[in-house]
Amino acid sequence: MAYTLAIKISRYLIKRGAAAAEDEDVLAYGLFDLLAAMEQNLILLFLGLIFGVLPQIFCYELFFCLLKPNIGGAHAKTHGSCLLIFTTMAFLTAKGSFLLPQSWLWPGAFVGAGLALLLVLWRGPVIHPNAPASMQKRKKFRVIGICVALSQTIAIFLAYKIAGEWAAGVAFCGSMGEATASLSLLIPSPDNNP
Numbered sequence: 001m002a003y004t005l006a007i008k009i010s011r012y013l014i015k016r017g018a019a020a021a022e023d024e025d026v027l028a029y030g031l032f033d034l035l036a037a038m039e040q041n042l043i044l045l046f047l048g049l050i051f052g053v054l055p056q057i058f059c060y061e062l063f064f065c066l067l068k069p070n071i072g073g074a075h076a077k078t079h080g081s082c083l084l085i086f087t088t089m090a091f092l093t094a095k096g097s098f099l100l101p102q103s104w105l106w107p108g109a110f111v112g113a114g115l116a117l118l119l120v121l122w123r124g125p126v127i128h129p130n131a132p133a134s135m136q137k138r139k140k141f142r143v144i145g146i147c148v149a150l151s152q153t154i155a156i157f158l159a160y161k162i163a164g165e166w167a168a169g170v171a172f173c174g175s176m177g178e179a180t181a182s183l184s185l186l187i188p189s190p191d192n193n194p
Helices: 002-015 021-051 054-071 079-099 102-123 138-162 164-186
Strands: none
Touching: 002 021, 021 054, 021 079, 054 079, 054 102, 054 138, 054 164, 079 164, 102 138, 102 164, 138 164
16 A cells, blocks of 8 residues: 555656656655655554553664664565564564563563674674665674664663663563564575675
8 A cells, every 4th residue: 555655646746847757666665665664653653552552662663673774684575564563573572561570571671682682793784685885885784783783782781770670661672672673684585695
């Protein structure tokens, strides 16, 4: 649905003279990317508000979305499957942070963050072979990916020291978002060509 809407909007803009006809594909792709992100965020906002887990979902999404673009890894085959998988994982992690015993949350947060950092150090980043030339500089993205994973791990440690038990569920969700992004490095995919 988002892709069809993006094509219709791009054709409308070209018809109105806002863009050149040869830019239709680029414009449609950019619009699709924007619409897909809005769709995902609206679904997560709705779930977070309805079930009272908005801070947890926000932290999961923030940690995932800051790390994933810098390390690459496997991707779902379609936008619909990506949306379903991501929103389900974010929601289950957020609800799970309430269901798990309080004493498991901080250890779980440290395990998730540590796992993510180790995987990024060992396997990341995996840049798609068809990426723009600027993204083919593997060393640059390796440094960025390591810095992002390390800073997220430090953020979880600081939350533990500063906020204590109050932040345990939110930090757990953040570390699970970080771990989910890094686990995609282990899934065989055409995108996983170093």
